[in-house]
Amino acid sequence: MGVYVVGETITPSIAKGDLIIAISGSGSTKSVISAAAKGREIGCTVFAITTNDQSELARVSHEVLVIPAATKNRLSHETKSVQPLSSLFDQCVHVLCDAVCLDYSRNESISHELAYAKHSNME
Incomplete structure (x- = not known):
């Protein structure tokens, strides 16, 4: 399993069964909607985080x-x-995503030391 960001040069093609997490406060950010729509067309599951459940993203x-x-x-x-x-x-959204990562790390027994060992060392 890998996690990637749309637009990065190392991001592979999306495929059926992938999960796209699309974040837009307004739900009207065209680039986010475009990525979500393309993912859905390919067969990805699209999960939106927004303030507007009536938006185009929703x-x-x-x-x-x-x-x-x-x-x-x-x-x-x-x-x-x-x-x-x-x-x-x-x-x-930042706090929410941090909470999800914390929960995941607890469920998968990922310690601080293990996470740190995979942290960027190019600083």
Whole structure:
């Protein structure tokens, strides 16, 4: 199993059965929607993280996780924030993804030392 980022030069072709996690606060980011739609067309499972379950991204996804944090659009259902643009949404997604990684590492018995051994050493 590997994890890749769309657009990186080392990212292999997607294939049927792959999972695409598509993140867009507004759910209207064209590049994210395009990648999600292409993945779905190929037979990937598309999981969206957004604030807007009525968005174009939500419509092309199989599953949608709504984080009702403020984005640049300031829709009525979004949590109010003094932070500019989509900072609150971005922070919430970061914490969510960290929690998923922590849970995965516990379930798979991946220690700090094992993770660190695979960490970049090109710094």
